[in-house]
Amino acid sequence: MTAAAFYDLEGTLVSTNLVHTLGFYARRQQGAWQTLRKSATTLVSLPLFAATDQYSRKVFNDVFFQRYKGESEDRLRYFAEELFEEVLKPAVFPGTFDLIEKSKSLGIRQVVVTGALDVSVRHLMEYLGIETWVCNHLEFVNGFATGRLLPPVLAAATKAKWIREYAEREGINLSESYAYSDSMSDLPMLSIVGHPAAVNPDMRLRQTALHHDWAILDLK
């Protein structure tokens, strides 16, 4: 039986979050008016995103991914590489590569479990040398986003559920596995492995990590 290292992505390995990706696409709409309108909408929605994220990750997802409604699948995929080069690649924390490299040297599997969208994740995973990753997918009808996510929606407890099922399927010993996250919403994911670590944690997760004697990493 082997072990694995499970990583959250945004805020943990890279400094960007879902809003950066949304903002990137908002700036690349068809025509100046659309770009301006979408960018302004994204900007004024920031307090709403922050409030819903504090309240519940599920509510946040419901509200947040509605902003993608009407986006064409082709456009999202077309700009994915540019998104990686301009936004995600520069946002990789300085300590990320070293953490992954040391983790790989243990001979354990490297798995990213993220609530980010597939379009923003693929190139980044290749760049980080991660072969196994799972993320969220937008629902498309006739090539246009409906503003909903395809199940299973990865957030909070569902990340832990996915990890449990993956471990069972692949014969991975969770007691010997590692998990890294920056957010209190990933508490379930951190709680099911033997070696949890809070990475660049917010105040709530830092307090929890101190309380449980978890490692606290700063990759910035």
Added chain:
Amino acid sequence: MPLQLRRKTHESVVHIDRDSAPRIVAHGTEFLLEDLPVGTRVIYPNAPIKGLPNPEAAIRYALNHPHGCDPLHAQLEPGMRVTIAVDDISMPLPPMQTPDIRQTVLEILVDMLHGHGVDDVHIIIAVSLHRHMTESEMKRMSGERVFKDFYPDRYYNHDAEDESNLVELGKNRHGEPLRINRRAAESDLLIYVNLNFVPMNGGHKSVGVGLCDYESLRAHHEPHTIRASDSYMDPHGSELARKIARVGVLADEKLNVFHIETTLNNRMFKSDFDFLTKNEDDFSAMDRIKFEAMRFSVSKLPRKAKLLAHNQLRSNYELIAVHAGKTDPVHDKIIEKSMQQYVVPIEGQCDILICPIPELSPYNVNTNLNPLLVQVMALGYHFNMYRGKPLLKKGGVLILHHPCHDEFDHKFHPSYIEFFNRLLPESRDACYLRDKYEREFAANPSYISMYRRGNAYHGAHPFFMWYWGENGRAHVGKVIAAGAENAHVPARMGWERSDNLTEAIAMARSYMGRNAEITMLHQPVIAICDVT
């Protein structure tokens, strides 16, 4: 020893009589007053040797009159690549008041190098697997001028996990590797600035340990070596020193190393706290007032504030010797001088050794003394402060006096927490722990990240701390934690506990007999007991 036969054998050895004053007994961040049983032998630090009147001149003289090689200035050429490695702030204890002696040496070196057209100079703190020093600690140690000129690009901590900046010098005939810092290894000249505070340090340990990686270190930082050391504070009886030397010679063979070793006297405190190292029978009225004022004010502080105040203590050490040149002749001279300062002749071993533990150790500068460090101070450092025979008889009782709080610093000692809570409940067998878990901790990516990017001790460091107490554990019959505020820390360590020192002495006597000889190390003390 019968009372009528008791006599003053040495100025640092005092026997408690019926009219003796109570003794100051360290208890973590506090100092208590305790009446000790009549006949108890109390060991104090020797009187300080007078410091050198002009340290700068002494350092320059040493650089110009080295042992076994050309003077430093004769080895310098314009354009050469020089690395200065320097000991970290784990010593001396408490940290020196500024200027730290390392600052004085560094400023002289930097000026000399600059004057000879040597500009490719890096200063590396030889932390080995210790925690990286913080920016403010580095600034305090080197002084403003050196810090400003070199930090951060040319003044930094050694990183034992930076694969790209490590280079293997080879293996000795025992197959033990030595892999050290690449910059140091590839320099035309490596200058090592050592501050020798206890006889275990300096010599081959400087380069061979200070600049090495985990694999090199684990060859000699292991339980069997410590068990075979009698003691590791006595260079002649230390298996640890022998093993480090046989690896360290690789550095001498492959590199051009110029050692500068310094040693200090034991003027630990300035006049405001010097009563802590005095015989209480000789206290003046002012000493009593100062002690009572300190005891009262500290007792009113919350625990965090006590620790903060304790960590503000600064020592008043003075330079008593400095030598430069090749490893062995320099180290021999320094050890000779430091032994002159530290050795206290002791007649006869004791049955019960009382070892108060102040919140001072090489591993908790600017933080608290966690349970593993209490262990290493009692069964490691203080037990090993002897040459000849151990101060405590085989099978005797060691009483340590410390609150043993179950508190660990998450920033500095993260792997200690897992070691204490996960491994010790499973086993206290050092060999078992080494075989089963040491590499796991050493390779833990979280601990490596915290060591490299933060200020954490390396993941394997708590193991070394446990091994450090190995010969003490094998020697003593029983350990009693006097004044421990909880039951579970002593229990996990395999110790008994008592509410206070008086109760601990009664427990120890019930084990060793009513006529048991009792000795107390009057803490804080740096003394090598020469037991005959």
